[in-house]
Amino acid sequence: MARTPRPAVVAGDDARLEAIWRTVASVPAGQVSTYGAIAARAGFPGRARLVGHALKVAPNTLALPWHRIVGAGGRIAVPAGSAAFREQRRRLRAEGVEVVGARVRIPRADDLDALLWGGG
DNA sequence: GTTGTGACATTAT
């Protein structure tokens, strides 16, 4: 048979991205989450970078709330001053999220979303 | 196959 073991319908990489996309989409408006939390929720603890990559390669048609995903401590992960940064800050503020500099004023965002997802 | 970089996290200093 073919010596190219290249499964056309392999769900290796795509499956992970889909899982992450779904988790990101599950973040409620007005609430922010972190890469680590999303990764853990998607089933990939410790793979925060994978989340970043997933968002980067995420098709625009999914309309994922990427602006609700911030770094640890509510730190915006995009370069301050860039178009993405302003866009994210603008969207977060539009959803009632207080943004100061390159940070969102959400106390213990990690614990909060974890509690929200774990308790209800 | 190695190296460098990255929309990251955590711990230590």
Added chain:
DNA sequence: CATAATGCCACAA
């Protein structure tokens, strides 16, 4: 709060 070091995985050259 900033910097350095380490871990983690995916991708481009």
